[in-house]
Amino acid sequence: xxxxxxxxxxxxxxxxxxxxxxxxxxxxxxxxxxxxxxxxxxxxxxxxxxxxxxxxxxxxxxxxxxxxxxxxxxxxxxxxxxxxxxxxxxxxxxxxxxxxxxxxxxxxxxxxxxxxxxxxxxxxxxxxxxxxxxxxxxxxxxxxxxxxxxxxxxxxxxxxxxxxxxxxxxxxxxxxxxxxxxxxxxxxxxxxxxxxxxxxxxxxxxxxxxxxxxxxxxxxxxxxxxxxxxxxxxxxxxxxxxxxxxxxxxxxxxxxxxxxxxxxxxxxxxxxxxxxxxxxxxxxxxxxxxxxxxxxxxxxxxxxxxxxxxxxxxxxxxxxxxxxxxxxxxxxxxxxxxxxxxxxxxxxxxxxxxxxxxxxxxxxxxxxxxxxxxxxxxxxxxxxxxxxxx
Numbered sequence: 001x002x003x004x005x006x007x008x009x010x011x012x013x014x015x016x017x018x019x020x021x022x023x024x025x026x027x028x029x030x031x032x033x034x035x036x037x038x039x040x041x042x043x044x045x046x047x048x049x050x051x052x053x054x055x056x057x058x059x060x061x062x063x064x065x066x067x068x069x070x071x072x073x074x075x076x077x078x079x080x081x082x083x084x085x086x087x088x089x090x091x092x093x094x095x096x097x098x099x100x101x102x103x104x105x106x107x108x109x110x111x112x113x114x115x116x117x118x119x120x121x122x123x124x125x126x127x128x129x130x131x132x133x134x135x136x137x138x139x140x141x142x143x144x145x146x147x148x149x150x151x152x153x154x155x156x157x158x159x160x161x162x163x164x165x166x167x168x169x170x171x172x173x174x175x176x177x178x179x180x181x182x183x184x185x186x187x188x189x190x191x192x193x194x195x196x197x198x199x200x201x202x203x204x205x206x207x208x209x210x211x212x213x214x215x216x217x218x219x220x221x222x223x224x225x226x227x228x229x230x231x232x233x234x235x236x237x238x239x240x241x242x243x244x245x246x247x248x249x250x251x252x253x254x255x256x257x258x259x260x261x262x263x264x265x266x267x268x269x270x271x272x273x274x275x276x277x278x279x280x281x282x283x284x285x286x287x288x289x290x291x292x293x294x295x296x297x298x299x300x301x302x303x304x305x306x307x308x309x310x311x312x313x314x315x316x317x318x319x320x321x322x323x324x325x326x327x328x329x330x331x332x333x334x335x336x337x338x339x340x341x342x343x344x345x346x347x348x349x350x351x352x353x354x355x356x357x358x359x360x361x362x363x364x365x366x367x368x369x370x371x372x373x374x375x376x377x378x379x380x381x382x383x384x385x386x387x388x389x390x
Contacts, residue, residue: 008074008190013255015070017062029248030062059236063247067206070254072222074189075202080222081232082242086185086205087113089219089240093203094122094150096234097179097227103148104129105140107164109157109363111183134162134363135293140169144176151176154183155194156298158336159346159370160363161186161285161310163294166301170198179227185209186336190261191303200224206250208337209307212260213253216246260339260375264307267381268373274382275311280319280389282312282367308336309371313389316366320345323369326388329380336372341381344370 006014017027035054037043045051054060068080083089094104094117106118108131118129130143134157151173155164166182173180181201182194188209194202204210206218219242221231235241242250265288272286284291287298288305298305313319323345324332330341347359347366356366373381 009258011073012070012257015073017066027066027251030244033057057244058239058241061244061247063244063251064242067247067251068220070251071189071220075193075222076195077202077222078225079228080220081228081235082247083219083240084242085217086207086219089203089221090114091117092235092238092240093181093201093221093231096231098127098149100126101147102127103145104150104152105143105148106131107134107153107157108132108361109134109160109162110154111158134164137164137168140172148176148178150181151178152181156186156287156306156308158186159310159368161287161308162363163287163298165297166194166197166199173198186306186308187302188257188261190258191306192301195223197301201227209261210257211250211253212337212339214335214338216249218242218246218250263375264373265304267375267378268307268309269305270378271371271373271382271385272309275309278389280314282314285310307373309373311369312365313367313369317347320367320369321348323388327384329384338372339375341374341376342372346370
């Protein structure tokens, strides 16, 4: 059945593999490392890619294919490849497309492990990265060099929840013939589709809201077919493939993505409004709060604000630690996008290895707290945050 003409939720639920002879309603698990051939000619034609078929689960697997197909339809992408983790997707995407001597222009507000790739590992292969400040997009073009190949950003950002104008990035990439790559993890394909604004590739850590229940790791890159082909060939040889079981879990998770994210966003807005009114909170960042610096941009390119809130506690790093120690209901964890609300104090945990100067450069103040708002009764979440702030 062709689901192209259906709505988002219908595509998420009805994009499935063909049924087997058993006529199962729910897609089965294909826990097989490899696949057999009918004869020598079938095997030859399969390896030369004259036939499109499964050979080895490091290359492709029916469960992985279904998951990628769903993400492609949600994002409006031509093709994609699924990875064992979100960071495997980030690394493999860049490694496949870059050569020694190439240059990246990236927003400075990126996930800590992505920052490590740019600053610690890529320089080993003579690949440079220049950072622009997320709140100064007018400076982006000044960082572009003759050897610049990729323009990269997260929106919203981790952990500062800043938003950048994707249409502006798309126009810059087109003007300078750059590959625009957007990490869409915080928004999910349900809230935002960067390809509509000019992105060539979109990356997700599927571990987060796509899974939504803190069960499995996964990543995916989708977008332009020619670029995905390069990423596929690199990944086929280097081996960061998503496991079939995880692909099956993630594909099933996509069936409920819309209803889950709707509730996440509803809860998060209420929590953000509560925090904004609390006397022990200096400031709150949530894309759909009118006080957010990029509120109008968020409204233009996002369906709703997502489930991540960043807020600044009065009292700095010690106040942040005391807040975490006082939490009772919410979880202290490094993950996000779970059914359970999670609080993190980046300055003393996830970004503690950065100097205070480097933390400030990417928007992490000493009192910054990141909240991944879950699906609990929102009044219970607010009550826990209230007592911890007191």
